Amino acid sequence: MARWVSFEVLSKVDASAKGDFLQCQNCKKIIFSADFELGQRVCPYCNHHHRISARTRIEWTFDPGSFLEADLELSSVDTLGFPGYQAKLDQLREKGELADSVVTGTARLEGRPVSVGAADFSFIGGSMGSVNGEKITRALERAVDSRMPAILFCTSGGARMQEGILSLMQMAKTTAAVERCRANGVPYIAVFTDPTMAGVLASYASVADVILAEPKALVGFAGLRVSKQAGVGKVPDDFQTAEFVHAHGMVDKIVARKDLRRTLSGLVATLGGHLASTDSAEPIGGEA
Numbered sequence: 529m530a531r532w533v534s535f536e537v538l539s540k541v542d543a544s545a546k547g548d549f550l551q552c553q554n555c556k557k558i559i560f561s562a563d564f565e566l567g568q569r570v571c572p573y574c575n576h577h578h579r580i581s582a583r584t585r586i587e588w589t590f591d592p593g594s595f596l597e598a599d600l601e602l603s604s605v606d607t608l609g610f611p612g613y614q615a616k617l618d619q620l621r622e623k624g625e626l627a628d629s630v631v632t633g634t635a636r637l638e639g640r641p642v643s644v645g646a647a648d649f650s651f652i653g654g655s656m657g658s659v660n661g662e663k664i665t666r667a668l669e670r671a672v673d674s675r676m677p678a679i680l681f682c683t684s685g686g687a688r689m690q691e692g693i694l695s696l697m698q699m700a701k702t703t704a705a706v707e708r709c710r711a712n713g714v715p716y717i718a719v720f721t722d723p724t725m726a727g728v729l730a731s732y733a734s735v736a737d738v739i740l741a742e743p744k745a746l747v748g749f750a751g752l753r754v755s756k757q758a759g760v761g762k763v764p765d766d767f768q769t770a771e772f773v774h775a776h777g778m779v780d781k782i783v784a785r786k787d788l789r790r791t792l793s794g795l796v797a798t799l800g801g802h803l804a805s806t807d808s809a810e811p812i813g814g815e816a
């Protein structure tokens with residue numbers, strides 16, 4: 529439990545920030561930072577699931593030390609000469625944490641090999657440009673080639689507008705890769721995290737065999753303002769939440785972050801039992 533003493537209150541939830549207390553971005557209550565981390569950055573008061581990085585997601589979900597990152601050499605280029613895009617890419621890469629908005633590779637989940645991808649909202653809103661689409665496609669193809677289930681964690685504002693039509697083409701490419709999984713009997717599980725929107729929702733995210741979502745994740749195509757402009761009229765209070773799309777049949781199950789590893793493991797064992805061995809001595813396939 530948080531200690532209710534006067535301390536420096538940080539307005540931004542950031543595990544690396546100095547200070548012992550953080551403020552929930554939703555209910556604004558103060559959380560003891562150690563409790564916040566122990567609770568996987570979920571508010572103990574309002575259950576708000578704060579956004580986490582792709583690497584943290586992978587670390588918390590898969591077997592310790594089992595992740596082998598792939599396609600590290602891929603990075604976006606400003607093909608269309610979009611104003612400010614190259615400078616933005618350079619600025620983000622200087623931080624050295626991410627080459628683009630998705631991290632992919634192979635890992636194990638309770639011993640079972642899986643092909644994984646996790647988007648990262650901190651890199652241009654997790655947007656899907658050419659590199660993001662290529663890495664997602666390769667992750668799905670790696671699952672087919674090495675006969676292992678694919679798990680993709682989605683978080684994105686949609687297609688990357690700075691790459692124009694090249695970005696929109698990724699919608700078709702990634703969806704075709706999902707179809708190759710289906711044709712080869714390889715299960716693909718998508719997890720909608722906050723937010724899963726627009727071009728990503730309208731492509732590889734929504735055509736998974738099983739779709740899970742974190743509580744209250746924003747899930748939709750056009751944003752609320754655009755929907756109103758389109759004459760949708762009055763929208764329900766829970767419009768475009770994981771709970772709303774679950775109630776309307778788009779999501780199979782809402783799963784709290786603390787239960788995701790167990791749920792995914794059960795799905796991988798059930799749907800992927802006919803695939804690669806759980807033998808830990810056996811190397812995971814692919815180019816990871």
Ligand SMILES: [Zn+2]
Pocket residue numbers: 552553554555556557571572573574575576
């Ligand atoms: Zn809260």
